Amino acid sequence: MITPFQIAYKNLLRKKVRTLLTLVGIMLSTWVLVSLFGFNRGYEKALNRDIDNMGYQLMVMAKGCPYEAATMMLQGGKGLRYMEQSMVNDISREPEVDKITPILMQAFFDPNKGESGGIAGYFGVDPASYPAMKPFFRFRSGGWFHDESAAEVVMGYEAAELEQRAVGDLTLVPEKNVRLKVVGILERTGTQDDGTIFVPLKTLQRIAGTSKITTIGISVKKDADMARLENKLYQLKDVQVVSFSQVKQTIMKLIATARVMVLSIALIAVLIAMVGVVNTVLMSVLERVQEIGILKTMGAMPGDIFRLVWTETLILCVGGGIAGIGFALLFARVTDILVRRILPYAPSGGLVAIDGRLALLTLATIVTVGLLSGLYPAWKAGRVRPLDSIRREG
Amino acid sequence: MRLIAVTTISLALLTCFVAASAALAAVACDLNDADRDVPRLFPNSTSFSSIYVSIEKRGGAPLLKRIENRLGTSYLPLYAPIDVPYTLYEIYRGKEKVGYIHGVNQKGQFGGIQLFMAQDLNGRIKTFYIQKITGASAGKFRDPKFTRKFVGLSLKDFDAYDPVTGRGTGKIAEITNPAPEMETDFYGVLRGLKKNLILMDEFIYSREHGKP
Amino acid sequence: MMTGSEMVLEARELSRVFTRGSESIRAVNNVSLSIRRGEFVSFMGPSGSGKTTLVNLLGCLDNPTTGELDLAGRNIFGGGKVLSERKLTKVRRELFGYIFQNFYLIHTLTVRENVALPLAFYRKPGAEAEVEKLLKMLGMEHRLDHLPGQISGGEMQRVAIARALVNSPEVLLADEPTGNLDTKRSVEIGEILQDLNRNRALTIVMVSHNPELARLGGRRIEMRDGQAYDV
Numbered sequence A: 001m002i003t004p005f006q007i008a009y010k011n012l013l014r015k016k017v018r019t020l021l022t023l024v025g026i027m028l029s030t031w032v033l034v035s036l037f038g039f040n041r042g043y044e045k046a047l048n049r050d051i052d053n054m055g056y057q058l059m060v061m062a063k064g065c066p067y068e069a070a071t072m073m074l075q076g077g078k079g080l081r082y083m084e085q086s087m088v089n090d091i092s093r094e095p096e097v098d099k100i101t102p103i104l105m106q107a108f109f110d111p112n113k114g115e116s117g118g119i120a121g122y123f124g125v126d127p128a129s130y131p132a133m134k135p136f137f138r139f140r141s142g143g144w145f146h147d148e149s150a151a152e153v154v155m156g157y158e159a160a161e162l163e164q165r166a167v168g169d170l171t172l173v174p175e176k177n178v179r180l181k182v183v184g185i186l187e188r189t190g191t192q193d194d195g196t197i198f199v200p201l202k203t204l205q206r207i208a209g210t211s212k213i214t215t216i217g218i219s220v221k222k223d224a225d226m227a228r229l230e231n232k233l234y235q236l237k238d239v240q241v242v243s244f245s246q247v248k249q250t251i252m253k254l255i256a257t258a259r260v261m262v263l264s265i266a267l268i269a270v271l272i273a274m275v276g277v278v279n280t281v282l283m284s285v286l287e288r289v290q291e292i293g294i295l296k297t298m299g300a301m302p303g304d305i306f307r308l309v310w311t312e313t314l315i316l317c318v319g320g321g322i323a324g325i326g327f328a329l330l331f332a333r334v335t336d337i338l339v340r341r342i343l344p345y346a347p348s349g350g351l352v353a354i355d356g357r358l359a360l361l362t363l364a365t366i367v368t369v370g371l372l373s374g375l376y377p378a379w380k381a382g383r384v385r386p387l388d389s390i391r392r393e394g
Numbered sequence B: 001m002r003l004i005a006v007t008t009i010s011l012a013l014l015t016c017f018v019a020a021s022a023a024l025a026a027v028a029c030d031l032n033d034a035d036r037d038v039p040r041l042f043p044n045s046t047s048f049s050s051i052y053v054s055i056e057k058r059g060g061a062p063l064l065k066r067i068e069n070r071l072g073t074s075y076l077p078l079y080a081p082i083d084v085p086y087t088l089y090e091i092y093r094g095k096e097k098v099g100y101i102h103g104v105n106q107k108g109q110f111g112g113i114q115l116f117m118a119q120d121l122n123g124r125i126k127t128f129y130i131q132k133i134t135g136a137s138a139g140k141f142r143d144p145k146f147t148r149k150f151v152g153l154s155l156k157d158f159d160a161y162d163p164v165t166g167r168g169t170g171k172i173a174e175i176t177n178p179a180p181e182m183e184t185d186f187y188g189v190l191r192g193l194k195k196n197l198i199l200m201d202e203f204i205y206s207r208e209h210g211k212p
Numbered sequence C: 001m002m003t004g005s006e007m008v009l010e011a012r013e014l015s016r017v018f019t020r021g022s023e024s025i026r027a028v029n030n031v032s033l034s035i036r037r038g039e040f041v042s043f044m045g046p047s048g049s050g051k052t053t054l055v056n057l058l059g060c061l062d063n064p065t066t067g068e069l070d071l072a073g074r075n076i077f078g079g080g081k082v083l084s085e086r087k088l089t090k091v092r093r094e095l096f097g098y099i100f101q102n103f104y105l106i107h108t109l110t111v112r113e114n115v116a117l118p119l120a121f122y123r124k125p126g127a128e129a130e131v132e133k134l135l136k137m138l139g140m141e142h143r144l145d146h147l148p149g150q151i152s153g154g155e156m157q158r159v160a161i162a163r164a165l166v167n168s169p170e171v172l173l174a175d176e177p178t179g180n181l182d183t184k185r186s187v188e189i190g191e192i193l194q195d196l197n198r199n200r201a202l203t204i205v206m207v208s209h210n211p212e213l214a215r216l217g218g219r220r221i222e223m224r225d226g227q228a229y230d231v
Helices: A004-014 A016-053 A065-070 A086-092 A157-163 A201-208 A226-235 A244-287 A289-297 A302-330 A332-342 A356-382 B002-025 B034-041 B060-071 B138-142 B144-150 B155-160 B180-208 C051-058 C085-095 C111-120 C127-137 C153-165 C183-199 C211-216
Strands: A058-062 A097-110 A118-125 A139-142 A152-155 A170-173 A178-186 A197-200 A215-220 A239-243 B047-053 B086-093 B096-107 B112-120 B125-132 C007-020 C023-036 C040-044 C066-071 C074-077 C096-100 C171-175 C203-207 C219-224 C227-230
Touching: A004 A016, A004 A244, A004 A302, A004 C111, A016 A244, A016 A302, A016 A332, A016 A356, A058 A226, A086 A097, A086 A215, A097 A201, A118 A201, A152 A157, A157 A178, A197 A201, A215 A226, A226 A239, A239 A244, A244 A289, A244 A302, A244 A356, A289 A302, A289 C085, A289 C096, A302 A332, A302 A356, A302 C085, B034 B047, B034 B086, B034 B112, B034 B125, B060 B180, B086 B180, B096 B180, B112 B180, B125 B144, B138 B144, B138 B180, B155 B180, C007 C051, C007 C203, C023 C051, C023 C203, C023 C227, C040 C051, C040 C183, C040 C211, C051 C171, C051 C203, C085 C096, C096 C153, C111 C127, C111 C153, C127 C153, C153 C171, C153 C183, C171 C183, C183 C203, C183 C211
Parallel strands: A118 A197, A152 A178, C040 C203, C040 C219, C096 C171, C171 C203
Antiparallel strands: A058 A215, A058 A239, A097 A118, A097 A215, A139 A178, A152 A197, A170 A178, B047 B086, B086 B096, B096 B112, B112 B125, C007 C023, C007 C066, C066 C074, C219 C227
């Protein structure tokens, strides 16, 4: 007819504002917690995706080069270091190497970009080996170069849009005034490839007047010992090796520091919420000492009362927890945007990945912590004696 | 040592990714550095605010059709879907609005052309600025000797001149191509300018004067 | 089953001493008495005479300091043993129903839910059917889904009586059941108790200040200074 659950539930309705505030507290802390857990997984997944989209796991560059190469766009290609293209052949002999491709990065100054000029960056790639590294590239129109030294370019989606280029249009390499024909425009990838202009390696070498390259991309055989290959590459003269797994680890380490801080804040939020739970439930127990005593005259065992009060805690935690997870799911995009503003580097794609398992895990955490904090009020309620509630007469 | 190297490289790559994404995020026609560019393009201005206008919001398909009719679609494509917001800079001196700056993309022979004009409240051009243009003699188009010729012009001046055929009379017909080897881009600039004036007329001037 | 003449409650030299600081008060002093099944016993006496304390001992709401108590032929207190809260609860829910001056209804539950409340913890076979039967018998069938705040004091006490009877107790303990009611309602409640005693052969142990009400009981016990005297 009436279950202990209904009694507990109706009791929470007695002080609606107090119950609501407690629920909001739990909700907020669940929200933070589940978003944080989701961020952990989502960020790593997104980072992996970005790194997988590089197409290669190792990058070899001339010593001192990586920094300059990375800031090439900003500094106008000054200080680029080169290495011999023959190194590609040397490295390709290593048994761990699956695919290998030489790359030449070049930047030219364009005086007619912005008020005081800007930089145009080009990516010289080998038509024979580079496309195989990026099997996920899809062409919006056109295709790869017609031969290894064609005067042609393939443009990333955004680069083409910025330059208003279609297949068949011409482009001009600033500084050198070399005309190149657009033969392919890529679909959007959501990576830095979108802004890249690809040129056949030999063509770019000719334009830049060099026979060298700046970078070698290496994809490693499945199950091969990457660390061993890395060590061997380090033996090469004047070479810097960038392993994307290492880069990933480093980025993850940087993120981990921030994460620990946020996690501590989240834990404090959970603690505060739980203090709220203890307060709410304990208050409601103290207010109801009389009533609890009467329940005992009706035959309620200490255990019954304990369970009754614990059920109230459970309802608060499950309700607040589910609401928090709901909000986290609903506002995952907002969280994404906020996190992106804070982080130094945010990979493309969703950063906050919340799935059913994660939601359940968070809910279980909140409920467990909640039930632990409900122990004391429940125990105290269980110990109320019927006489405490009844008028005493000497 | 190696850890430091890897950390440096990681940070460098971060910088690179962030720089690349920042540089390419905006394909719409914005000023590269509005805080610096606005005072230069609109002397005596004290502040500005950016508003975002799209054809879809201002009038949808009928407006798009009207604009295309005024442009002559086959020669002057908009290069932007109906829902893409145009950035429009409202220029103030003190609290008083004194004009607008607006830019459009136009296709050039070797790359995109980005044309900006500053207009007073009557739609007259105060400054004409080509933010980006590609070509061996592209600098001649950006030269003040050329851009100054557009000061004082307004949409009316295109009544007597057709930038698609290159025929007509009046002030615009008098402007000569500073780089004859880049004819495509010369007409691109004129067409882009007309497009910019028409868009501004539809977005601002004809509204303010209660015209349809 | 026991017959009506059997003792349902038998106290021998029951005492309850309260200690306050260095002072000890003998609230119940060596009381011996027996109550038969089906008796209606009223405890009277001035404030502080120990009548409530005695009834609390008889109703297993409290442990006596010394003395023995048999309930339905079973020794409950005796030989100085102190029963745990659990054991006391077990005895109480088998044998007693309680009503109090303040009714103690739960304000968020309806009349029907209040009466059914004891069943959430303990139910004798067939008790569920009792809820509406009792409320009907007490003239409350039109108030089943009302909240306690929507009914009168007299009605609240009827609900409390129904709640006390839902698990068919042997004894109804009533502590000042009309203390918060006006004369008319007091008479009504008194009549209900008398009916229950007569028609259901329910044993009633009542504490009351009200001589009119006390007179309803077939047997009256006067309490003075912790001692009980049959009137």
